Amino acid sequence: MHWLWGLVNNAGIAIPTAPNEWLRKEDFVAVLNVNLVGLIEVTLSLLPLVKRARGRVVNVASIMGRLSIFGGGYCPSKFGVEAFSDSLRREMRPFGVKVSIIEPGGFRTGMTDPKAAAKELQRLWALLPAETRASYGRRYLETCYVLLHRLSSPRLSRVTARMQHALLSRSPRSRYAAGWDALVFLLPLSYCPTWLCDAFVAFLMPKPDCGTP
Numbered sequence: 001m002h003w004l005w006g007l008v009n010n011a012g013i014a015i016p017t018a019p020n021e022w023l024r025k026e027d028f029v030a031v032l033n034v035n036l037v038g039l040i041e042v043t044l045s046l047l048p049l050v051k052r053a054r055g056r057v058v059n060v061a062s063i064m065g066r067l068s069i070f071g072g073g074y075c076p077s078k079f080g081v082e083a084f085s086d087s088l089r090r091e092m093r094p095f096g097v098k099v100s101i102i103e104p105g106g107f108r109t110g111m112t113d114p115k116a117a118a119k120e121l122q123r124l125w126a127l128l129p130a131e132t133r134a135s136y137g138r139r140y141l142e143t144c145y146v147l148l149h150r151l152s153s154p155r156l157s158r159v160t161a162r163m164q165h166a167l168l169s170r171s172p173r174s175r176y177a178a179g180w181d182a183l184v185f186l187l188p189l190s191y192c193p194t195w196l197c198d199a200f201v202a203f204l205m206p207k208p209d210c211g212t213p
Contacts, residue, residue, distance in 0.1 A: 004049035006167045008058045009039045012077075015120045020071035021132060022124045031073030036080040043088070054096035058166045059085045060159075063103045063182040066190040069201050089174060100166035104159050105179030105186060137209030 012035045016027045039059060050057060064070075065078030082101060089099035125133065125141055162176035177187050189197055 002049055003053035003055070004046055005053045005055040006058065007043065007046050007050055007056070008060070008163055008167070009042060010060045010163075011035075011038060012060065014072070014074045015116060016124060017070055017072040017074055017117065018121060018124050019136070022128060023072060028073040028076070032077050032080070035074065035077035036084070039081060040084055043084075050097055051092070051095050055098075056167050056172065057085075057088065057092070057097065057099045058102060058163055059099070060102045060104070060163075061085065063105050063177060063179070063186045063190075065101075065103060067186050067197065069205070098166075098172050099174075100172050101175045102159060102162055102166070103175060103177045103182060103187070105177075105182030135208060135210060140206045140208050143206035 013031055016023060016030070018027075043057060043059070047057075059081055061081040062074075062078040064075045065080075065082040068075035068079070085099055085101045092099055121141060159178045162178050166172045166176060177183050189200055
């Protein structure tokens with residue numbers, strides 16, 4: 001009889017990420033299919049093997065599954081991972097299966113490559129009506145290129161160490177935040193009143209010109 005002790009769902013994409021107004025339904029679906037639907041499909045296909053082992057499921061969400069800061073399918077997909085993982089954890093508890101969520105902040109991986117993000121934003125910008133481009137302004141586009149990369153950390157061990165704990169410790173946690181930005185700013189902020197969250201995000205994100213063509 002086959003069994004599986006640990007399943008880590010780590011696959012994910014973020015592009016296209018842009019203001020929601022710049023995107024089409026297909027742009028959202030592309031991200032949701034990988035980050036959420038794909039994760040669910042893999043989990044359900046391997047869950048019988050994990051149940052036999054009374055093992056572990058570790059799903060990589062994001063701190064953006066607690067606090068949605070930018071547009072596109074990434075944040076909705078990570079909120080979905082949080083919800084799916086919560087329900088799975090409660091369902092699997094009687095069977096001895098532990099389900100944990102990893103909630104990283106910003107880390108420098110291929111997903112946050114500023115060159116790829118800039119190329120995609122340029123493509124989306126070129127498709128926008130003149131009225132929409134004028135309302136945001138060229139400076140908004142150029143600021144978006146570097147913001148995410150600057151806020152990201154190169155120390156990926158902060159994430160992998162939490163995966164290791166979730167898989168091998170006697171008492172794994174339900175949630176693991178990873179990264180200074182997640183622990184110091186974003187996670188505490190997610191518990192604050194909405195007006196305070198909105199003010200923080202407005203301070204952090206680039207400002208549109210609010211112009212007219």
